[in-house]
Amino acid sequence: MKNEQVEETIYNPYNENNKEITHKGVQAILNQFNVYYDIKNIELFQRAFIHRSYVNPPKLNDDVIMAIRAPNCMELKTSSNERLEFLGDGILENVTKFYLYKRFPNEDEGFMTEKKIALVKNDHIGKLAFKMGLQKWYILSKNAEEKKIRHNFKKLGCLFEAFLGALFLDANNIQVEDTVGFFNSYFKCGIGFQMCQIFIESIFETLVDWNELLENDDNYKNILQVMIQKEFKTTPDYVVLNVDEEQRYTMGVYLCLNDTKIHHVNIHDAVDFKTIGSFENIQAQNHSFIYFSKAVHKIKKKAEQIACQEAIDLIRSDG
Numbered sequence: 001m002k003n004e005q006v007e008e009t010i011y012n013p014y015n016e017n018n019k020e021i022t023h024k025g026v027q028a029i030l031n032q033f034n035v036y037y038d039i040k041n042i043e044l045f046q047r048a049f050i051h052r053s054y055v056n057p058p059k060l061n062d063d064v065i066m067a068i069r070a071p072n073c074m075e076l077k078t079s080s081n082e083r084l085e086f087l088g089d090g091i092l093e094n095v096t097k098f099y100l101y102k103r104f105p106n107e108d109e110g111f112m113t114e115k116k117i118a119l120v121k122n123d124h125i126g127k128l129a130f131k132m133g134l135q136k137w138y139i140l141s142k143n144a145e146e147k148k149i150r151h152n153f154k155k156l157g158c159l160f161e162a163f164l165g166a167l168f169l170d171a172n173n174i175q176v177e178d179t180v181g182f183f184n185s186y187f188k189c190g191i192g193f194q195m196c197q198i199f200i201e202s203i204f205e206t207l208v209d210w211n212e213l214l215e216n217d218d219n220y221k222n223i224l225q226v227m228i229q230k231e232f233k234t235t236p237d238y239v240v241l242n243v244d245e246e247q248r249y250t251m252g253v254y255l256c257l258n259d260t261k262i263h264h265v266n267i268h269d270a271v272d273f274k275t276i277g278s279f280e281n282i283q284a285q286n287h288s289f290i291y292f293s294k295a296v297h298k299i300k301k302k303a304e305q306i307a308c309q310e311a312i313d314l315i316r317s318d319g
Contacts, residue, residue: 012067053141088164126153
């Protein structure tokens, strides 16, 4: 009886397009956006550029063989940038809120929430990262390169956040002259947050197209949520009304008030917002289940967005 030959697969993550950012490269990025200090830990910043696809796999299957690394390819890394990304995400959120609070002193929280969402969504942050040239130092596997991750704005948004995380940690090691002891007595970390604030605000001032940002916001679901939340302290409900034979989704937008739950009501009992006319009438007439709009699309999220856009137009025209 002959032994069956097992077909082996070669795993080759090595990517000759990778190049590691240098101390000089990091300094140039920081200096361009008004952060001037000599970085302490270049390895921290280098880790910010490591995509998880270029990290040592925990264990390969028996039928998978690791390819031999070519001399022009760097070795696989031991950890990715994901922890730094987690840290940078929170920093970006806080700095952006404070920046908008200062930039728009006469606007309400609904406006600022809309613009915060538009500013920090991954696609937008990724475009800024691309303008900064961060993609040149992105460390990716060969497969990720072929999938064009290096130019994927969502992934570049994650890279930007990881870079912020590295800046925060590194700048916390700067020694601060504190003659009265206030800093050492009250602060739990160094000046990393302040350095990130300078960096982010400088990027917002120089790279963001504010005319476009203020005039356009195509995330209608977020806009509607802000409008509803501001008025009723709750969020809309999105219901799949139908999926036809062509796999097209019909999505409806509803509002449940007075402890009404969308899963406990009959959809057909909803009062049409067109007959109510305004938010004021909803409250005055004590309605608890309201229908706004519906839309059809093959992609569920697109159907939601179109339905939300129609709801917004309806609300702004007062029914």
